[in-house]
Amino acid sequence: MRVDQPVAYRVADRRRETHDAWTLRLEAVDGNAVPPFSPGQFSMLYVFGSGEVPISISAIPEAGAALVHTVRAVGAVTRTLCAAQPGAAVGVRAPFGRGWPVAAAEGRDVVVVAGGLGLAPLRPVVHELIARRDRFGRVAVLYGGRSPSDLLYRDELDEWRRTDAIDVELIVDAPEEGWQGKVGVVTKLIRRASFDPANTVAMACGPEVMMRFAATALRERGMAPSDVWLSLERSMKCATGHCGHCQLGPLFICKDGPVVRHDRVEHLMRTPGL
């Protein structure tokens, strides 16, 4: 299948996650679907008359050709996507990029660290960890948001907590009335999480500054730099490694990422305040 031409999809279903984020389920028109995804890969979603944006897959349905994406309205294209009603047309080029090292984490502890919308690309990882629970050691999901109402997938987070299969810890910067959970930044959870630093794979996604601090906290716990993985966001156009829009040092984030080893990009990441 050619990845330079959008395939026709329609919005089948939409669900509000937060005040500015929606999860869309897209279905292929005429059953003509894009190839299957791995957790961490992304689509280029094209909105007619508006433009095209990279959006991560936020769930991988077991059957059928549906695509699930969680989108935050920040600008022209994402605002149109978030307002799209069932039946609206969306063009899809996909799948792109290198995903999370889930297979390589088998037999080891896994720490998933997410901030805000960063849980979206990690949600298919958590689904896979739960589905194949016996293949992994301890599993900790550490999720932080600005406020309780900024946390995605609240019902599902409760379900994950109820299963006891994995350890799920939530934290917010600014509590709201009724919040009885932890207050602070997600790195606080890393310091207390239960995992064997010598035998753990960590996967982190969120604002870049949060990932920097998370990676530092994981390494302070004794993790090897090569076991800490991040998902980076850069401006994208072609998504196929040709235009250079997403270049970060020697890497093209659209094809060498978006998931990258922390020690390979540490010196290239944005410095807070710059």
Ligand SMILES: Cc1cc2nc3c(=O)[nH]c(=O)nc-3n(C[C@H](O)[C@H](O)[C@H](O)COP(=O)(O)OP(=O)(O)OC[C@H]3O[C@@H](n4cnc5c(N)ncnc54)[C@H](O)[C@@H]3O)c2cc1C
């Ligand atoms: C690999 C990859 C995966 C992504 N996955 C997702 C996803 O799953 N869900 C999702 O909602 N977004 C995701 N993004 C970010 C998304 O692509 C951008 O938010 C989008 O391109 C913005 O386009 P726009 O036309 O709506 O806004 P623009 O008109 O391009 O930008 C409007 C304003 O928003 C700011 N802005 C742009 N991007 C962001 C951003 N990422 N966060 C905050 N502010 C921003 C701009 O600086 C500008 O001020 C991903 C990006 C990459 C590279």
Ligand code: FES
């Ligand atoms: S978006 Fe064109 S090279 Fe990555």
